[in-house]
Amino acid sequence: MKKLFFVPAAAAMMFLASCGGGSESNETTSTTDTSTATEAPEAAEAPGADIPGIDTVSVTDVIKLDGMDDMKYDKTLFKVKAGQKITLDFKNIGKLPAAAMSHNVVILKPGTDVQAFGTAAISAAATEHIPPTMTDDVIAHTKLLGPGASDQITFTLPDAGVYDFVCTFPGHFGTMHGKIVAEP
Numbered sequence: 001m002k003k004l005f006f007v008p009a010a011a012a013m014m015f016l017a018s019c020g021g022g023s024e025s026n027e028t029t030s031t032t033d034t035s036t037a038t039e040a041p042e043a044a045e046a047p048g049a050d051i052p053g054i055d056t057v058s059v060t061d062v063i064k065l066d067g068m069d070d071m072k073y074d075k076t077l078f079k080v081k082a083g084q085k086i087t088l089d090f091k092n093i094g095k096l097p098a099a100a101m102s103h104n105v106v107i108l109k110p111g112t113d114v115q116a117f118g119t120a121a122i123s124a125a126a127t128e129h130i131p132p133t134m135t136d137d138v139i140a141h142t143k144l145l146g147p148g149a150s151d152q153i154t155f156t157l158p159d160a161g162v163y164d165f166v167c168t169f170p171g172h173f174g175t176m177h178g179k180i181v182a183e184p
């Protein structure tokens with residue numbers, strides 16, 4: 001009879017309503033059924049919800065980004081609305097010569113293999129380090145910029161999701177990368 005204390009009220013009521021009394025083995029079955037039925041379905045998470053720091057980023061339609069001589073962007077996380085026209089203002093604020101330290105911003109489609117893209121870009125000097133065989137992976141990109149140069153582009157991220165952006169100047173994509181989260 002001790003088992004009664006562990007039966008949730010709902011299960012006990014169901015048990016009483018359906019059976020009106022019975023053996024203890026029936027009681028145990030009712031309890032199991034109830035716990036399965038009340039399990040909440042997994043909630044759909046917002047895109048990029050697992051990215052550290054994303055909760056402190058506000059939605060914008062103007063992205064200002066600098067590339068620096070230490071092979072880094074000044075910011076790495078942005079949040080926009082999917083389908084909205086976005087303006088990207090990018091500047092290379094470094095001083096090192098273009099041959100040694102140029103930068104660009106290449107925004108990639110979700111699911112693109114960033115490592116493979118960055119590797120292919122190394123030998124694509126003739127096309128400002130945008131690999132010609134992988135242009136299908138590119139949403140938009142700036143020009144390749146030497147010291148003090150800037151470029152402005154506009155683009156739209158069509159679907160909600162997480163879009164990587166990288167600098168494809170040889171050796172840079174390992175440290176020059178970030179994410180744009182497009183909200184639905």
Ligand SMILES: [Cu+2]
Pocket residue numbers: 067071102103104167168169172176
């Ligand atoms: Cu760079």
